Amino acid sequence: MGKVYPDATAALAGVLRDGMVIHSGGFGLCGIPALLIEAIRASGVKDLTVVSNNAGIDDAGLGLLLKTRQIRKMVSSYVGENAEFARQYLAGELEIEFNPQGTLAERIRAGGAGIPAFFTKTGVGTDVAKGKETREFDGETYVMERGIFADLAIVHAYMADTEGNLVYRKTARNFNPMMATAAKVTVAQVEHLVRAGELDADHIHTPGIFTKRIVVCPPAYDKRIEQRTVRKHAAAAAGPDHLPR
Amino acid sequence: MPWTRDDMAARAARELQDGFYVNLGIGIPTLVANHVPTGFNVQLQSENGMLGLGPFPYEGEEDADLINAGKQTITQLPSSSFFDSAQSFGMIRGGHIDLSILGALQVGANGDLANWMIPGKMVKGMGGAMDLVAGVKRVIVLMEHTAGGKPKLLPECTLPLTGARVVDMVISDLGVFELARKGPTRLVLTELAPGVTLEDMREKTGATFEVALAKAA
Numbered sequence: 001m002g003k004v005y006p007d008a009t010a011a012l013a014g015v016l017r018d019g020m021v022i023h024s025g026g027f028g029l030c031g032i033p034a035l036l037i038e039a040i041r042a043s044g045v046k047d048l049t050v051v052s053n054n055a056g057i058d059d060a061g062l063g064l065l066l067k068t069r070q071i072r073k074m075v076s077s078y079v080g081e082n083a084e085f086a087r088q089y090l091a092g093e094l095e096i097e098f099n100p101q102g103t104l105a106e107r108i109r110a111g112g113a114g115i116p117a118f119f120t121k122t123g124v125g126t127d128v129a130k131g132k133e134t135r136e137f138d139g140e141t142y143v144m145e146r147g148i149f150a151d152l153a154i155v156h157a158y159m160a161d162t163e164g165n166l167v168y169r170k171t172a173r174n175f176n177p178m179m180a181t182a183a184k185v186t187v188a189q190v191e192h193l194v195r196a197g198e199l200d201a202d203h204i205h206t207p208g209i210f211t212k213r214i215v216v217c218p219p220a221y222d223k224r225i226e227q228r229t230v231r232k233h234a235a236a237a238a239g240p241d242h243l244p245r
Numbered sequence: 246m247p248w249t250r251d252d253m254a255a256r257a258a259r260e261l262q263d264g265f266y267v268n269l270g271i272g273i274p275t276l277v278a279n280h281v282p283t284g285f286n287v288q289l290q291s292e293n294g295m296l297g298l299g300p301f302p303y304e305g306e307e308d309a310d311l312i313n314a315g316k317q318t319i320t321q322l323p324s325s326s327f328f329d330s331a332q333s334f335g336m337i338r339g340g341h342i343d344l345s346i347l348g349a350l351q352v353g354a355n356g357d358l359a360n361w362m363i364p365g366k367m368v369k370g371m372g373g374a375m376d377l378v379a380g381v382k383r384v385i386v387l388m389e390h391t392a393g394g395k396p397k398l399l400p401e402c403t404l405p406l407t408g409a410r411v412v413d414m415v416i417s418d419l420g421v422f423e424l425a426r427k428g429p430t431r432l433v434l435t436e437l438a439p440g441v442t443l444e445d446m447r448e449k450t451g452a453t454f455e456v457a458l459a460k461a462a
Contacts, residue, residue, distance in 0.1 A: 027294070028316040029316075030309065030316070053330070077373065078369055078372040079370055086367050090367065098368070098371060100371055100373065102330075102376030104330075105329075105334050121379045125357075125406060126405065127406075128375060170295075170308065171291070171293050171327060173328070174329060177331075178329060178331050227318065228317075229301045229302075229318050230301050231303060233303055
C-alpha cells in the first residue's frame, strides 16, 4: 500500500478519535498543516490535546478547531494572536499548558528519539520549574522536562517523494521535523510530490520512515501571511527600513 | 534630555562586536538592527529557525515561508541558513548565541527578569524568552525606565520571573546599569543620558545602586 492519499479526509481516515494527542506543526501561520486541520474540523473529533507552538488566529489554523470547541487542551509557547482562544481560556473552557519554546521543541524531539526526559536550565527559578525535579550538574541547577510522544502528528512540507522523504522550505520548517518523528502516525501535507529518487538524498530533512501518509495540497492552496511587512524601493527609501524583525 | 528609543537602540548597538551572532527581541530591541556599525559582520538569529535575517521584502516580494519570530515577512541574505526549532534552541540554550537584547516589565537589582506575564491579565505565553535568557552568553535589557510613573528597576521583581539572575546590563531612556549574574548582587550605574542627573535617576529607580560613571555619555 502506498503512502499517498487522494485527499486530507482519506489521509486521516481511521486515525482520529476523541481525546487524542495531536502534534500540529508550524510557527504562527507559517508551515501549518491547514488542509489537515480543516479535515479534522470536518471529522468532528473532540476533546483533543493539541501540541503546537501557537494556536492560530481566529479564522485560520488551529483557530478553526477552537471555534468548533474540538480542543480541550493546548500545549504551546505563545498564543497571543487569537481572541477566541482568550475568551475560552478566561471562561475556563480551555486548558493551556505554557512551555518555553525551546523546551517545547526539545520535548518533542526527545519524544521522537526515545528519550523520556531531559534536564534544561530554561525556566529554573521560575513558575515553569515548580513541582518539577531539579538537579545540579557541574555547579548549575537544571530542571527535568518530559519528552512528548503524540497519537498523531500533522505536518506541512514543501516537497515529498512517494517514499515519504520530506523537504521543508525556509522558516516553514520550524516544529514540523521534530513532530514528524514523535507520533504513532504522521500525516504530511505537501506542496509538491515527486517519484522516489527525484529528491537529492543528501538534502532530505525528514527520512521517509517517519511519514506514514501523504496528501498533496491542491494548486489553489493558500499559504497565509500573518504580518505582511514590506519596505519601499530604493528611490523612496529614507530612514530605517532595514528592520529584520 | 533622556534618550529616545532610537538613542537607546544606538547605545545598545555599541555592545555589538564584529562577528557576533545576536538575537533581538520585539519592540525597541528591533531598532538595534539599524545601528550595526559599518564594517561589522553581525548575524541576526530568529528563533523560529533562521540565522542571517535580511530586511523586510519589497512590496510584492513577500514570501509566506520566510518570516521572523514576530511573524513579519522578511528576506534572506547570502549568509542565511534555515533550521528546525530544536536546533534553533540548541543554538540558544547551548550558549552559541553571543548576545540577546530584549524588553522587560521589571528587572531586579539581582539580575532577575520579568517580561512574560502580569497576573490577572490574559497570559499570552513566554515564547522563546525563557530559553534566550537562560542560554545566551550575554543578556541586555532595553526598556523605558518607568511604566506609568512607576520604576521598573526594583530591589526584586514582583511579577513572575522569566529568568533568575540572567540580566547583564540594562539600557533605559535615562542611562545604563551593569548587573552581576553570579556572586553578590551588584547594580552599578555606569552612564547617564544627557541632561539626566543622579538625583533624577535615584528618584526614578526602585533599587539602590552604586555609581561608577566612567565617562560622559
